[in-house]
Each structure stands twice: as structure tokens, then as C-alpha cells.
Amino acid sequence: MAKEYWRWKEYNWQDENIDWREAETISAGVDVGSVSSQAVIMADGELFAYASMRTGSNSPKSAENVMKWCMEDTGLTIDDLHFTVGTGYGRVNVPFADKAITEIACHARGAHKMYGKTIRTLLDMGGQDCKAISVDEKGKVTNFLMNDKCAAGTGRGMEVFADLLSLPIEEIGELSFQVEEEPDPVSSTCVIFAKSEATGLLRDGWPKNKVLAAYSSAMAHRVVSLLQRIDIQEDFAITGGIAKNSGVVKRIEKELGLSALTTKYDSQIAGALGAALFGKVLCEKKRKKAAAV
């Protein structure tokens, strides 16, 4: 079988210093996206474990798989989770979720935790869409805009290019800078047309890295035009898979004249993390209600 250049690594992580058995509230968030799914488990509001996997054709199954992988070897089971919030495209299809919340609210909440209270503008570059979100000091959404009608500026678009150029997706960010000079962006932002354009450029003898640079800057430009509709404020951050692609991130920064905030957290878990944080609050609310009766 031909090598799948688009395929990124699936991963999970657990904090060995936290014993979930001592936690009063175990909240979880599952972000079932169009391309990848993430699960986050928090023990009393502290990040305990997370996992990221590719979303299959079956949303409920993907949600279950990613949660199981997140809990692997911890002794936790789905029954131990006090409150689970589902988010992302497949949020209504998470069988064990107590509530579904839109990914916009969850991303804002998650990014607020990941990047700190000063974050005002958030760009979530997902597998299938791109969202620009303004956030206030409490992590609440004040303005948002999404583009899910066009694949330009999405992770899936990058996967298509990795495949076309036979370059591993995890390396294409750096590779796009290995050019003698920055080429003009490809004129089409539509992934399908950009792909045909790139094929033409390769035929004209352009090196792969140069084609990649041209596509990355077209993508950055497209996304910046989306940000301009909401008020861009300093302290902006990028989440989602593309946040790991320096080729796109640095070009967006250059176009905006701002540098994106960095975080110790994994940029792809923002949605699931926000969901788990909401889960904690909702769980406590539920307990208070139950105690009052």
C-alpha cells in the first residue's frame, strides 16, 4: 500500500501525579470533530488525561474509542465520570454524554484556560472548518464567525497537500520555509482548484517546498480575511491541528503583525478541555440542586 503521508500520529497522555480516586469531581469532555476526536478528563478542574484520535465514520464509536484510550491503564471507567460534555460536529452522538455544548463555547472556555485570561481573539483551525472567536476576560464568547462551507484554510486541505506532494504532514510546516524566496500564494483557495494549480506548478518544475510555501501562504491569507470580520485584538491564539503547522502559523502572524500566544497544553484539546471545564461547573450545579431538594 502506498504510504499515507497525510496520516498524523494519534496520541494519549496521562498525569501520573494525579490520583483520580481522590478527586471529588471527575469531569470529562469529548470533542468529536470532523477529522479528529479528542477526549479530556479532569480531576477537580486539573487536567488528568487526554487523547486524540482520528474520527471514524461512526461518531458514537469514535467518541467511545477516544474516551477509552484516554482512560487506558488508569483504572477509570466511563461509569466513574461524574459529568461528561460532548462537543464538536458529533456532539449529539456521544452516547455517554450528559450534555452537548457547541464547540464555539467550548473552544473559548478551553483556550481561556490554556492561554490565560488575556486572550481576546481565538482562531480555531479544525479539520473541516475554521472559526474566529472573540473572548472576554471570563472566557465567554463575545463575537464569533465560522466558515464551514469551504475547505480552504482547513486541516483536511493540508492533508490533501501532504498527500499530493508526498511529504509527511507533521513536517510540512518546517519544509515550507526551505525555499530560496517566498513565492506568491497560489491564486485559488479552494482545495480542489489549489490542488490542480499545484499539480501545474510541479509540472513547471517548481520544487515541492516552494509549492507548499505558496499553498501555506494562500491558506494564511484566507484565514486572516476571516479574522478581519471580527475585531482582531492582541493576545490572539490558534488552536486545532493547524496550530502545529508552523508554515501556516508563522505566515498568519506575519500577515497580522502579531505573534500567537503559546501554551504548555496541546493545541488540539482546546474544545474537549473547555467541555470538561463546563462539565465540572454543570456537575456542581447539579449537586447543589439535588442537595436543595
Next chain:
Amino acid sequence: MIANYGYKDGAGEFYISVDTDKCTGCGDCVTACPSSVFEVRENEFDPMADEEMAAVTELQRKKLQFACTTCKANNNKLLPCINSCEFGAIAHSW
């Protein structure tokens, strides 16, 4: 909060925005719109909010350019949705 519903594609930008701070969830826009673009629902962007708000239905979010054609053709300045909202919560980008 400003919620922008819609998209940008090769034909242009088509967004309807609802200012949730002004919207009371009265539902006047729902009855005013001949294309059933609006609905009153829970605030999707603030799960802790109790008040309901007007939103563009999921069915229409990706085809606003076409859903709004009739009103736009009549008179862009007197859109029934914008006119019906006494709080000035609704705006169109095109």
C-alpha cells in the same frame, strides 16, 4: 455577544448577525421572515445563560444567499427581519 451566522464563498460574504445583548428572544423575527430563517432557541454560545435568543436555523446557515433572495430583490433597506426587530439586534452583511 455578536453571533454571526453564514459563510463566505466564491460569491461573497453572507452573514446575518444577532446581537444577543439586544435580543430578548421575543420571536418577532421568526414570524416576520418569509423564508423561515430564524428560530428562538437556547443560547448556543453561552451554556450558562438561561435566556433564549433568536438564531438562524441550521438548515439555512449555509444557504443564506438564496434564502434571503426574495426580500433582497424587493428592497434591501426594508428587510422584514431587521424591520421587525424593535431592539435593533439583527444585521445583514450584504
